[in-house]
Amino acid sequence: MDRAEKEFEENLMAKIAWYYYLENMTQQSIADLLGISRMRVIKLLDKARESGIVQFQIRANPSKRIELEQALIQKYNLKDIYIVPTNPNSEEVNETIAKAAAMYISNRIPDNCFVNFGYGDTPSRTLNHLATNVDSTVSYVSLTGGVRYYLPNTQSNIFNAKLYLMPSPLLASSQEMAEAMKNEASIQEISSMIKLASMTIVGIGSMSEDATIIKSSILTQNDFILLRMQGAVGDLLSHFIDKDGNIIDTEIDSRLISTPLPLLRELNNVIGVAAGDSKILAINATLKGKYLDILITDESTAQKLLDLE
Amino acid sequence: MDRAEKEFEENLMAKIAWYYYLENMTQQSIADLLGISRMRVIKLLDKARESGIVQFQIRANPSKRIELEQALIQKYNLKDIYIVPTNPNSEEVNETIAKAAAMYISNRIPDNCFVNFGYGDTPSRTLNHLATNVDSTVSYVSLTGGVRYYLPNTQSNIFNAKLYLMPSPLLASSQEMAEAMKNEASIQEISSMIKLASMTIVGIGSMSEDATIIKSSILTQNDFILLRMQGAVGDLLSHFIDKDGNIIDTEIDSRLISTPLPLLRELNNVIGVAAGDSKILAINATLKGKYLDILITDESTAQKLLDLE
DNA sequence: GGATAATATATACATATGTAATTTGAAATG
DNA sequence: CATTTCAAATTACATATGTATATATTATCC
Known part of the structure; x- marks a missing residue:
């Protein structure tokens, strides 16, 4: 995979992650929207989590310690x-x-x-x-x-x-x-x-x-x-x-x-x-x-x- | 809901969110682990996202702009x-x-x-x-x-x-x-x-x-x-x-x-x-x-x- | 240009998730 | 103490997700 393709894929991952996690779209609708297969959406979501493009943060409230x-x-x-x-x-x-x-x-x-x-x-x-x-x-x-x-x-x-x-x-x-x-x-x-x-x-x-x-x-x-x-x-x-x-x-x-x-x-x-x-x-x-x-x-x-x- | 209960629920939310998003556990296994119903896990996950206890971040790589x-x-x-x-x-x-x-x-x-x-x-x-x-x-x-x-x-x-x-x-x-x-x-x-x-x-x-x-x-x-x-x-x-x-x-x-x-x-x-x-x-x-x-x-x-x- | 990888798609299926309706149970109210 | 109220559990079901396999479609290499 050359540089341009990698960039393209990274942007695709970011886009998919955005739709999935921030807009709550289903994988199928994302696939349809972007014109790719659902399989690919799943794989790219995996990769996005893996590579740190998507991050999860859990915030504890410091004033409410256990x-x-x-x-x-x-x-x-x-x-x-x-x-x-x-x-x-x-x-x-x-x-x-x-x-x-x-x-x-x-x-x-x-x-x-x-x-x-x-x-x-x-x-x-x-x-x-x-x-x-x-x-x-x-x-x-x-x-x-x-x-x-x-x-x-x-x-x-x-x-x-x-x-x-x-x-x-x-x-x-x-x-x-x-x-x-x-x-x-x-x-x-x-x-x-x-x-x-x-x-x-x-x-x-x-x-x-x-x-x-x-x-x-x-x-x-x-x-x-x-x-x-x-x-x-x-x-x-x-x-x-x-x-x-x-x-x-x-x-x-x-x-x-x-x-x-x-x-x-x-x-x-x-x-x-x-x-x-x-x-x-x-x-x-x-x-x-x-x-x-x-x-x-x-x-x-x-x-x-x-x-x- | 009084203060103590609210704190308890918040900690529960943080815990559930951790298990779900960071440890990739299923809702059912989280429910079993914590001794609550799966329904409650779903609701608290919702609430955790809603209230900002869980956050999603999408990081674009500045060196790879579209x-x-x-x-x-x-x-x-x-x-x-x-x-x-x-x-x-x-x-x-x-x-x-x-x-x-x-x-x-x-x-x-x-x-x-x-x-x-x-x-x-x-x-x-x-x-x-x-x-x-x-x-x-x-x-x-x-x-x-x-x-x-x-x-x-x-x-x-x-x-x-x-x-x-x-x-x-x-x-x-x-x-x-x-x-x-x-x-x-x-x-x-x-x-x-x-x-x-x-x-x-x-x-x-x-x-x-x-x-x-x-x-x-x-x-x-x-x-x-x-x-x-x-x-x-x-x-x-x-x-x-x-x-x-x-x-x-x-x-x-x-x-x-x-x-x-x-x-x-x-x-x-x-x-x-x-x-x-x-x-x-x-x-x-x-x-x-x-x-x-x-x-x-x-x-x-x-x-x-x-x-x- | 034909063989060979490497990827994406298509399909089918098992599992996980989300929703809705009902029941249970425990605290709050009169 | 019976009654109301509310949150949680239970159940059943529809939908979404993930996996496995086969198939198609590209690139890549000799």
Whole structure:
């Protein structure tokens, strides 16, 4: 399909979506009106949803929070919280809350702003959704090394973001190496951008075997066992923390190329995006450590957080 | 229904909408999950769409404009244009383009900003949609007198805007009276706010019998005949203009309490929202007069504008 | 120019959705 | 306490949507 055809199809999708969702026409009448088959209307509607040409937004009324939200805001002294319904079937919690995060952020993003993002599956999914969600140009800045594969799918045709990635691995081979890298001009540059961002998206890592940091072979099962013995309940930007949110000082941490947690705590609008049973303790620790301003999670996780202690 | 029940229902709506639109669950499975009847799911989905809890957004890719858009931007030297599909059945063009305008504006609105709006059916509809569209607090400032009945339906539960209305009629009984009113502190105050707004929404009036200004009995059919004889093709903020967009200096104009057109021309991001056969000449005149930065209209109107001359 | 993909259409069918009429049930009223 | 009222559930049905398959219609490639 060449450029002209693609444009034509995109306009067709937008038109169909408009008639279907905004004018409440049936697929058949749209097909008749545009002189195409109903089958094609169905397919193009699918594609329009898929590609982000049509978007659905669910707006919660901030003045009418459910008790659960209110309670968690109080418990952890949060600036805001966004709780989405738990999908009883789907195992894709991360996808669900990433959608929510993108929705939340896209409604609050200033024009031409900078947004930091952390390492992990959820932040990367959020970025992908944001790519198709946001009209204005946004600059995304990585908070850690090792994220070069997390690019939003650039084939998405509605994508006008700039990416600034730390040109380094997440974990250096030695402390000296890490220090040397952190002193590189290119990394220093990114580090200085971090402080200017108006929003920060971070995931929260659990200590379970399916943690991204294990699956991506950056740490081993043995590392994990050791960390657990030292009291780790999860990680924030790959810094492992104990149940109260205090950083656990390990050899691994000294080799990390990642934004220090004290700096993270100082940033504005730090949004944690995390859900799932395995992450409860990690989220709790993160919130106790006062690293987040805003939490995005699902109902079941939220309830379990509230029931803790 | 008391407050608590209303909150409960709203949360239910948000939840149902989430499951339906974001998780693609069927109405039946949502009903089962939540332990309610499918009927109720249908009704609450309706209500959620109605009340703005669910929103649909159609994103056009600015880099892939259709020729029509490109051509009109060139013809009239516009900053931007948004053309929506023409609904062949519906007579509610105004409603359609008001939706489009709200969608366009809500994606570009800064936080805590000021938005001016003009007199007319389309601006008022746009305001109504914006009320349920925008999360951040926005201040709306009227560009003319006589708009006190144009309040967005304040029963809309998601509405956190401030309204600043000129406390005066649109048309004073005499020129002296108009001058006196314009010198009132309360009106001066609004006038000074107008210059600070980051966006301005105006409608464009036609010279047909169903013009709002006739229907609201501010002008009579006779006034209209007279104006037509003097070359009027339509009005902008109730200032009547000729086919080239020049203001027509009449007795009526001197009694008007409305933002002067030279000031309108200087404002940033002036968005004209208008469509329909009866308005073609008026829109053309407005665009020739360089009063607008952005035009929101429908496809049929856009095509006819391009075919003019 | 004929074979080969790649898409769109046509058709038929299963499922999902929306509407209308009736019944149930629980709160509000006298 | 019976009665009214209203929202929700139930039921049945018409319509709309989605899927699967076969067929037609283009492009594409050698």
